[in-house]
Each structure stands twice: as C-alpha cells, then as structure tokens.
Amino acid sequence: MKRTLMRPDGLPDSLSTPVVTPLMPSVVYASTSPDELDSQYEGRAQGYTYAREGHPNADVLARQINRLEGCDDGLVVGSGMAAVTAALMGLTRAGDHVLGGDQLYGRSLRLMREDLPRLGIETSLADPTNVDAFRAAVRPNTKLVLLEIVSNPTLRIADIDGIAELCRDKGILLVLDNTFTTPKAVQAFDHGADVVLHSVTKLLAGHADVTLGWVGAKDPEIMQKMRIFAVTTGMTPSPFDCWLAERGMYTFDLRFDRTQDTARRLADHLATAPGVKRVLYPTRPDHPDAARAQSVLQGQGCNIVSFELDGGRAQANAFAEAAKGIAFAPTLGDVGTTLSHAASSSHRALTPEQRAALGITEGFFRVSVGLEDPDALIACFDDGLAAARKA
CATH class of the missing domain: 3.40.640.10 (Type I PLP-dependent aspartate aminotransferase-like (Major domain))
Known part of the structure; x- marks a missing residue:
C-alpha cells in the first residue's frame, strides 16, 4: 500500500477560477521556509499565517x-x-x-x-x-x-x-x-x-x-x-x-432602498394611528432634528422607525403578542421586520430614570423594517395597535 502524508499537497490546478468566493476555514497557512515567513510578517510579501491575524x-x-x-x-x-x-x-x-x-x-x-x-x-x-x-x-x-x-x-x-x-x-x-x-x-x-x-x-x-x-x-x-x-x-x-x-x-443597495421606502410608509401610517403617542423617523417634518436630518442624511431616512404607545408595559405586551408575523427580537437589518423593546433589551441595564431621560418609556418600540409587502406589514401593526388599545 502506498503511504501518503496526512495533508494534500495543495489544490488541484485549474485555468479557471470560481465565480463565488470559496469558503476558506483554515486556521493556519503553510509557508515554504522561515525566510518566506519573515517576508510575510515584515510586509515584503502578501500572505496568511494564522487566522487570528487575518x-x-x-x-x-x-x-x-x-x-x-x-x-x-x-x-x-x-x-x-x-x-x-x-x-x-x-x-x-x-x-x-x-x-x-x-x-x-x-x-x-x-x-x-x-x-x-x-x-x-x-x-x-x-x-x-x-x-x-x-x-x-x-x-x-x-x-x-x-x-x-x-x-x-x-x-x-x-x-x-x-x-x-x-x-x-x-x-x-x-x-x-x-x-x-x-x-x-x-x-x-x-x-x-x-x-x-x-x-x-x-x-x-x-x-x-x-x-x-x-x-x-x-x-x-x-x-x-x-x-x-x-x-x-x-x-x-x-x-x-x-x-x-x-x-x-451583493444585495445591500436593493435591500436598503426597499426597506427605506416601506419604513417611510409605516412611519406616516403610525403617525395618524389611534393609540400611538409619537413617531420618530428622520424624513418626517415632526422629527426633533428634521433640519439636521436633511443636511446630514440628504433625504435618506433608512429602515428604522421608532414609536411610543399610549400606556406602559401592559400595552407593550399586548402589542407585541398581537402583531403576528413580526418577530419580537432585539436586532435590526434582517430581511424580515423585527420589533425591539428597548426597556427590556438594549437599555435594560439603565435605571427607569436614565431611560426616561433618553425618552425611552415602557411603551417605546424600535422597528427594523424588512422586505415584506408594505400593506401586509401595516395590517400587522394595526392588529397590534388594536390589542394595545384594548389592554
């Protein structure tokens, strides 16, 4: 039986190259000599050594x-x-x-x-x-x-x-x-x-x-x-x-444009919805920094909408439970819309007084708008708002 070494000797030769970047999970990279390794560490040659370093x-x-x-x-x-x-x-x-x-x-x-x-x-x-x-x-x-x-x-x-x-x-x-x-x-x-x-x-x-x-x-x-x-x-x-x-x-530009358009529609809808105390979205004229938003963001509003319900934790619980199809999760930027409650997630380590100073109440939510059909998304929010009003 022919004896072989544990590791293969490089990759197969190919005149063509992959269209998709290969996944390369190797932790270590082999060099041919100490001199070659010195050249990489000292910047005279490009190469990889150990994955923690790149x-x-x-x-x-x-x-x-x-x-x-x-x-x-x-x-x-x-x-x-x-x-x-x-x-x-x-x-x-x-x-x-x-x-x-x-x-x-x-x-x-x-x-x-x-x-x-x-x-x-x-x-x-x-x-x-x-x-x-x-x-x-x-x-x-x-x-x-x-x-x-x-x-x-x-x-x-x-x-x-x-x-x-x-x-x-x-x-x-x-x-x-x-x-x-x-x-x-x-x-x-x-x-x-x-x-x-x-x-x-x-x-x-x-x-x-x-x-x-x-x-x-x-x-x-x-x-x-x-x-x-x-x-x-x-x-x-x-x-x-x-x-x-x-x-x-590769789809970032497309996702940004679509989610931003839906976020604008959602913000405008929430601003007139019963049971909503206030809405924050950068392109709205009632935003507290509207003039600066225009100069800094140049008309972009991005995909985040924040709003505050009339009421407190009971209304927040009712809203989150009734808004079916919207993930109640402390994240943003997903292809699906997510709902985050700062008082119980990102800012839970602050005291109620510290949160209040920032304008974060028990009825305050942040929405990361996703790629759903805008009308379907608004309908989900209406279901949640109806439940919050009943609570």
Missing part, C-alpha cells in the same frame, strides 16, 4: 466595505461591539478621557460607564445634538469622541459636522458609528471622521445569520493601532460568517 474571507469582505466607506484599509472583527472596543481601547490609554454621545447603544454605554473607567480611562457623556454641550464636556485629556450618527433607538441626529470641527480644533479623534445610516446614507469620512465603524451583523449583511463588525481609518497609524489591539485580543471573525456577509453585501 484570513482570506475576512479580507474579501473588508474590501467590499472599504469601497463603500471610501477608505483603503478596514478590518473585519467578530462583532459590532468588537469594532467599538477596538477603536476605544486600541486608541486610548489610562489617563485619557473619552467623550461619548449620551444616547449610544446600550452596550456601548456600559463600556463607557463601567469597563473603560476600571482600566483607568476617564469617560463622560453629552448630548450629541448640541455641539455646545460637547464643547463644555471636553477636558484637557480628551483623546477621543464616540458618536452614533443616528442614535439607537431614539433616532436623534448627531451634529456630526459641528462636533467634527470641534474635534479638529482640539486635536481629538472622532469615531462615528455608521451602523444605522450605512454608507448609502452618510459618507462618514467626508464629515470629518477619523474612524468609522459598523455592526456588519445589521443592514450590511442583512440576513440575521452572521455576527460581525468592521472598523476603518484613513490614517495608517490609527488603523495599525486598532489592528494590533484586535489581533492581540482575539477579535477574529469567523470565515463562515464573512462568507455569508459577503453574499449579503
């Missing part, structure tokens, strides 16, 4: 997002919060001060309030819609500002241009979370961002079957600091998730 599926996906965001270098990591963490902890050290918007995503708020301070990094929060509030909150040791362009879940529009000018004047790094808005609505680097990040899990990948993040910078030195931190702390993305997300990216 792999082909992550790089293919990163190139897609890099093009959308208009930068040459970006890094795919294991989640949106990994992207936030790579930026905040890769670019700051003990003694620095980080200033954030006071309506950040719940886990970003927790990172700011609890995790960074125990590592010696000072933090504080200010109203992102008010540049004067940010100016007053800047300290001599302020190193970085973190903003969501559109806040989660209250859909307030940050004064990113005013705060970007402030950051330039003070030599402060500006990090913009572009998850809700996406590059289709906002080119964040054009508004003065030093770093842009995404939860790729959401609208970019778009199918609720991957957990990924992306963080990018135009300055190679800034990018290298974040990359080193991400590699050292093991923020490695799954090749399979990257492969799935790449597939989702």
Whole structure:
C-alpha cells in the first residue's frame, strides 16, 4: 500500500477560477521556509499565517466595505461591539478621557460607564445634538469622541459636522458609528471622521445569520493601532460568517432602498394611528432634528422607525403578542421586520430614570423594517395597535 502524508499537497490546478468566493476555514497557512515567513510578517510579501491575524474571507469582505466607506484599509472583527472596543481601547490609554454621545447603544454605554473607567480611562457623556454641550464636556485629556450618527433607538441626529470641527480644533479623534445610516446614507469620512465603524451583523449583511463588525481609518497609524489591539485580543471573525456577509453585501443597495421606502410608509401610517403617542423617523417634518436630518442624511431616512404607545408595559405586551408575523427580537437589518423593546433589551441595564431621560418609556418600540409587502406589514401593526388599545 502506498503511504501518503496526512495533508494534500495543495489544490488541484485549474485555468479557471470560481465565480463565488470559496469558503476558506483554515486556521493556519503553510509557508515554504522561515525566510518566506519573515517576508510575510515584515510586509515584503502578501500572505496568511494564522487566522487570528487575518484570513482570506475576512479580507474579501473588508474590501467590499472599504469601497463603500471610501477608505483603503478596514478590518473585519467578530462583532459590532468588537469594532467599538477596538477603536476605544486600541486608541486610548489610562489617563485619557473619552467623550461619548449620551444616547449610544446600550452596550456601548456600559463600556463607557463601567469597563473603560476600571482600566483607568476617564469617560463622560453629552448630548450629541448640541455641539455646545460637547464643547463644555471636553477636558484637557480628551483623546477621543464616540458618536452614533443616528442614535439607537431614539433616532436623534448627531451634529456630526459641528462636533467634527470641534474635534479638529482640539486635536481629538472622532469615531462615528455608521451602523444605522450605512454608507448609502452618510459618507462618514467626508464629515470629518477619523474612524468609522459598523455592526456588519445589521443592514450590511442583512440576513440575521452572521455576527460581525468592521472598523476603518484613513490614517495608517490609527488603523495599525486598532489592528494590533484586535489581533492581540482575539477579535477574529469567523470565515463562515464573512462568507455569508459577503453574499449579503451583493444585495445591500436593493435591500436598503426597499426597506427605506416601506419604513417611510409605516412611519406616516403610525403617525395618524389611534393609540400611538409619537413617531420618530428622520424624513418626517415632526422629527426633533428634521433640519439636521436633511443636511446630514440628504433625504435618506433608512429602515428604522421608532414609536411610543399610549400606556406602559401592559400595552407593550399586548402589542407585541398581537402583531403576528413580526418577530419580537432585539436586532435590526434582517430581511424580515423585527420589533425591539428597548426597556427590556438594549437599555435594560439603565435605571427607569436614565431611560426616561433618553425618552425611552415602557411603551417605546424600535422597528427594523424588512422586505415584506408594505400593506401586509401595516395590517400587522394595526392588529397590534388594536390589542394595545384594548389592554
């Protein structure tokens, strides 16, 4: 019997190439010699060594997002919060001060309030819609500002241009979370961002079957600091998730347009529906930041609608239970519409008083609009509203 080695000697030769990116789950990559390995680590040759330091599926996906965001270098990591963490902890050290918007995503708020301070990094929060509030909150040791362009879940529009000018004047790094808005609505680097990040899990990948993040910078030195931190702390993305997300990216433009059109219709319908206290959608003239929404988003509203029911938890329970066909789930960007209740999910760690200060009540919901028929979707919401009124 002919004896063979455990691993095959490379892939079969082929003049043709696959149309679909192959899934490449290999953790390790073989080099021919120590000199060749040195060449890769020292940047004289392109290649892969160990998947924690990079792999082909992550790089293919990163190139897609890099093009959308208009930068040459970006890094795919294991989640949106990994992207936030790579930026905040890769670019700051003990003694620095980080200033954030006071309506950040719940886990970003927790990172700011609890995790960074125990590592010696000072933090504080200010109203992102008010540049004067940010100016007053800047300290001599302020190193970085973190903003969501559109806040989660209250859909307030940050004064990113005013705060970007402030950051330039003070030599402060500006990090913009572009998850809700996406590059289709906002080119964040054009508004003065030093770093842009995404939860790729959401609208970019778009199918609720991957957990990924992306963080990018135009300055190679800034990018290298974040990359080193991400590699050292093991923020490695799954090749399979990257492969799935790449597939989702090919329909991103189509999904964005369709879900945005439906979101506008839903917001206008809810605004006149009995039992609805208020509706938040960026293109509506009654949005509290309507003028800024127009200038920043250029007429785009994106796929998120938030609204508040008359009443409290009893009405919220009745609505969620009766709106059949709408997944009650703390996510956004899926092909199907999802309903999220901030008080019991993303912002549950806040006290009732802290939630109230943000405008989040027990009757407050965030809707991530999907690809359903708009009339069918509105009918589901009407069923839920009828049940809430009875409750």
